[in-house]
Amino acid sequence: MSDWQQRVDAVWASADELGDHEVIRRIDSLAAERPAGDPIALFEQAGARDSAGLEAEAEPLYRQAIAGGLSGSERVQAHVQLASTIRNLGRPLEAIAMLDEIEPESGELRDAVVAFRALARVDAGDARLAASEALAALAPHLQRYRVSLAAYAAELAASA
Numbered sequence: 523m524s525d526w527q528q529r530v531d532a533v534w535a536s537a538d539e540l541g542d543h544e545v546i547r548r549i550d551s552l553a554a555e556r557p558a559g560d561p562i563a564l565f566e567q568a569g570a571r572d573s574a575g576l577e578a579e580a581e582p583l584y585r586q587a588i589a590g591g592l593s594g595s596e597r598v599q600a601h602v603q604l605a606s607t608i609r610n611l612g613r614p615l616e617a618i619a620m621l622d623e624i625e626p627e628s629g630e631l632r633d634a635v636v637a638f639r640a641l642a643r644v645d646a647g648d649a650r651l652a653a654s655e656a657l658a659a660l661a662p663h664l665q666r667y668r669v670s671l672a673a674y675a676a677e678l679a680a681s682a
Contacts, residue, residue: 526552526555530549530566542574546570546571549567549570560590561587561591562592562596564587564590565584565587565592565600567583568581568584572606577611580603581608584607595631598628601620601624602631605618605624605639606638609641614642614646615646621638621642622639625639636656640653640655640656643655650681651679654675654676655675655679657675658676
């Protein structure tokens with residue numbers, strides 16, 4: 523991990539004490555150390571604004587970060603966070619489409635993709651399908667009731 527990323531991580535680790543405005547200021551300062559258009563810096567700037575409830579400011583930064591070539595886990599995280607932002611801006615169907623698109627490459631973040639898609643589905647008026655998908659994602663993590671929970675999830679999906 524680079525020194526720059528360690529300093530970014532330190533800001534996020536102190537976010538509760540710093541407050542939204544100071545997190546944005548510090549992340550912006552760190553981003554200024556990177557080349558213009560650096561996708562990781564843009565991603566961090568978007569996240570700072572998103573965390574502060576400034577979704578309209580975060581959206582274009584997420585889009586620039588993704589277009590700028592984010593890869594790996596950061597690419598998936600950016601899609602999840604952008605989809606959440608878009609949902610919060612009142613566009614749940616767009617959020618669902620974005621999460622559907624990224625899901626095949628989501629790897630260890632697949633459950634996060636499913637969870638945020640479930641939130642978007644609720645906002646889009648499809649709570650039964652949202653619950654079905656969320657329960658189906660949860661079922662494999664259970665020690666007990668895995669089979670019955672998966673069956674209930676399938677039942678909800680069939681009736682959605």
